[in-house]
Every structure is written in structure tokens, then in C-alpha cells.
Amino acid sequence: MLRRWRVERAAGLRLPQVNSHCLDSSGLPADGLLRLLSFNIQVGISTERYRHYLTRGWQHLLPHPGRNGNLQRIGELLADYDLVALQEVDGGSLRSGFINQVEQLALLGRFPYWYQQLNRNLGHLAQHSNGVLARLHPRVLEDHPLPGPRGRGAILLRFGEGPDALVVVMMHLALGPRTRTRQLAYIRELLEGCRHVVLMGDMNTHAVDLLENSPLRDLGLLAPQVQATFPSWQPQRCLDHILLSPELILERVRVLPLPISDHLPVAVEIRLPHAPGGAQPPMLNTPPRGSDL
Numbered sequence: 001m002l003r004r005w006r007v008e009r010a011a012g013l014r015l016p017q018v019n020s021h022c023l024d025s026s027g028l029p030a031d032g033l034l035r036l037l038s039f040n041i042q043v044g045i046s047t048e049r050y051r052h053y054l055t056r057g058w059q060h061l062l063p064h065p066g067r068n069g070n071l072q073r074i075g076e077l078l079a080d081y082d083l084v085a086l087q088e089v090d091g092g093s094l095r096s097g098f099i100n101q102v103e104q105l106a107l108l109g110r111f112p113y114w115y116q117q118l119n120r121n122l123g124h125l126a127q128h129s130n131g132v133l134a135r136l137h138p139r140v141l142e143d144h145p146l147p148g149p150r151g152r153g154a155i156l157l158r159f160g161e162g163p164d165a166l167v168v169v170m171m172h173l174a175l176g177p178r179t180r181t182r183q184l185a186y187i188r189e190l191l192e193g194c195r196h197v198v199l200m201g202d203m204n205t206h207a208v209d210l211l212e213n214s215p216l217r218d219l220g221l222l223a224p225q226v227q228a229t230f231p232s233w234q235p236q237r238c239l240d241h242i243l244l245s246p247e248l249i250l251e252r253v254r255v256l257p258l259p260i261s262d263h264l265p266v267a268v269e270i271r272l273p274h275a276p277g278g279a280q281p282p283m284l285n286t287p288p289r290g291s292d293l
Contacts, residue, residue, distance in 0.1 A: 028136065028159050028166065032272040033251065035080065038200040038240055039265035040087040040172070044070045044101065046260055070260045071101060075108025077258060081267065083157075084109070084133040085170035087202045088261075091116050091127030102131030111135060117143055119172075120151040130155060130172055130201075139165070146171070147186055148179035154201075156190055166272065167194045171201040180205060185215040196273065197221070199243040202263060206238055220246050227255040229264045242268040249273070 028034075044067035078084050086105065090096040106114035111133040120128035132141075132155050140158035154171040169187055174180045180203075191197055197219065203210060207223035210216055221243040228235035235255070240263055244250065251269040258265055 028272060029082070033269060034272065035082045035267070035269050036085075036168075036198065036200060036242055037078065037081040037083075037265055037267045038085040038087075038170070038202070038242055039074070040202040040240060040261055040263035041070075041074060041101070042088050042261040042263070043067070043090045043096065044074075044260075046070055067096065071104055072108065073258070073260060075105050077256070077265070078105060078109035078111070078133065081109075081133075082135045083168065084111070084131075085155075085200045086131035086133070087172040089116070089129045089131045091118050091129040093122070093127045094124050095126060100127075102129065102133070105131070106133050109133060113137060115141060115143075115155065117153045117155050119145065119153045130170060132157065132170055142190075144186070144190065146173070146183040148174050148176075148182060152183060154183075154187055154190075164195050166196045166198070167191065168198045168200065171199070171203065173201070173203045173205070175204050177205070177209075181214060184210070188215040188219070191219065195245065196248060197243075197245040198248070198270070200241065200266075202240050204239050207241060207243075210241065210243065216243075222246055222250070224250050224253040224268065225255060225266055229255055229266060231262050232259040232264045235264060239263070240266045242266055244268070244270060247273050 046066060086102060089101045091102065092098050092100040100116060102114050102116040113134040115132045117130040118127055119130060120126070122128070128151060130153055134157070136159060138157040138159050139161060140156070142156040144154045144156060146152040146154055152172055152174055154169055157168045157170075159166040159168070169190065171183075171187065173183050187199070199221065211221055211223055223241055223243055225238065225241065228238045229240040230237045242253075249271040251271055254267045256265045256267055
């Protein structure tokens with residue numbers, strides 16, 4: 001049986017929206033175009049060489065003035081997107097100057113809605129988190145700790161209602177293949193009966209493993225991105241992904257040359273099937289589950 005958590009604290013910033021679309025009655029863009037970004041920001045630490053894992057490792061525990069400048073640069077980047085998945089974000093501890101980085105990036109990018117998923121609470125030392133920033137108001141938000149050792153989680157968002165709603169799952173998966181398989185099996189169960197799906201995040205493995213050798217293999221997902229994302233200064237491995245169900249129409253995919261973190265951000269533009277020129281109209285009739293932002 002799936003574990004489901006009702007979100008008791010979901011914070012929304014009511015800020016003026018910029019670069020956003022007109023919404024239809026389902027809360028999705030009327031033109032069907034969605035701009036998505038996934039970024040593992042490594043709590044704002046700038047890593048440019050392997051040796052920096054050692055020489056700058058103290059920044060995982062203590063504050064550093066350069067972190068704020070990095071957040072400013074990331075915030076400027078995010079302003080062009082509708083839905084953003086963040087991994088390795090600090091929720092407000094000593095190392096971040098007690099600044100909730102999810103909230104700060106929502107302010108910088110002028111997102112009206114944000115949510116922090118706290119996955120490992122080390123008190124004042126660290127608040128290891130995932131985050132979501134949105135210009136659209138989801139009907140449902142579900143917070144899912146993933147199987148395995150504590151510290152990994154997924155956030156499920158549902159836009160619209162019923163089996164043809166758009167379901168977006170943001171995640172940060174484990175390094176070990178066995179634990180990662182358990183986590184993907186859990187996520188696959190979450191997606192049972194979902195037709196239009198986006199999976200995005202730091203998945204710590206290559207697309208072929210996700211699409212052909214994991215519990216996701218029967219979904220027919222597409223991995224449009226082929227460029228490597230890690231390490232950011234000399235990318236060799238494609239670990240960060242935005243996976244799409246086949247009825248979602250790909251307009252553009254990019255790996256952005258922003259070497260702040262040790263990962264590069266991945267950006268995708270998609271058009272929903274009910275949009276002008278899309279495949280078919282939506283069927284949104286079933287009441288939502290979970291809780292609202």
C-alpha cells in the first residue's frame with residue numbers, strides 16, 4: 001500500500017507573476033506551453049574542480065558570502081520558467097545563514113507558489129530539502145519520503161483532474177542501484193492510471209537505466225535530453241533528467257551552461273495535448289486527492 005502524506009504546511013507566496021501564461025479553467029496554460037527546469041543547486045556552493053569537494057567542503061556546514069551571489073544568479077535564471085524542481089536545497093540553517101533557499105529563490109524568480117520538502121533535518125546544522133517553485137496552482141500536492149535510508153524524497157503535483165490530468169513528480173534518487181530501484185518502484189505505483197506524466201530531478205543514473213532497466217520501463221517514457229549534466233565543469237554523465245510521457249509534445253530541450261553547482265540545470269519546453277495543434281482535448285473529471293498548495 002502506498003504511503004501518502006497530507007501536506008499540512010504548504011507555503012504560497014502571492015507575488016506578481018512575470019513571463020507567465022493565461023490559464024484555462026483547469027489551471028493549465030491556455031496555449032498549452034509549459035517551461036520546466038530541474039536543478040541540483042548543491043545548497044548554493046560553487047564547485048569548479050574535483051578538488052573543491054575537499055577544499056570547499058566546509059561550506060556544507062558553515063555560511064559563506066559567495067552563496068548569496070550564487071542564489072542571485074540562479075534566481076535570475078529561474079524567472080523564465082513555469083515549474084522548477086530543486087534538489088540539494090537548504091531549508092534554513094547555519095550554513096545558509098538561516099535563509100530558506102526555496103523561499104529565497106521563489107522571491108528572486110517571482111514565483112507565486114513554493115513548497116519545501118524537508119528530507120533530512122539536522123537542526124541548526126543543515127535542513128536538507130527538495131523544493132518546487134510554480135507559477136501554476138496545482139490541484140494536488142503530495143509529499144512522499146522514498147524507500148531506503150532517510151534523506152530522499154519525491155513531490156507529486158497534479159494539474160487538472162481525473163486520469164488525463166498532468167502529473168509531475170519531482171525527485172532526488174539514491175546513489176545505490178538497489179535502493180534506487182525500490183524508489184522507482186514506489187514512484188511507478190504513484191503513477192498508476194496516470195496518462196500525462198513528467199518526471200524530473202537528479203536521478204543519479206543514465207536514461208537507458210531508467211527507461212529500459214527500471215520499474216518505469218512499461219510507461220513508454222521519453223528522455224529527450226542527451227547532453228551530460230555532471231560534473232558541471234566538464235560534463236561526462238547524464239544524471240539529471242526530465243522524462244515525458246509520449247503524448248506530451250516536446251518543443252525544446254537544453255542543458256544550460258551555468259556551472260554554479262556541480263550539476264548543470266536541465267530545461268524543457270513542452271506543449272500539452274489539449275493545446276492548439278496538440279493531440280487531443282483533456283478529460284478532467286475525477287476529484288483530486290491529497291491537498292492543495
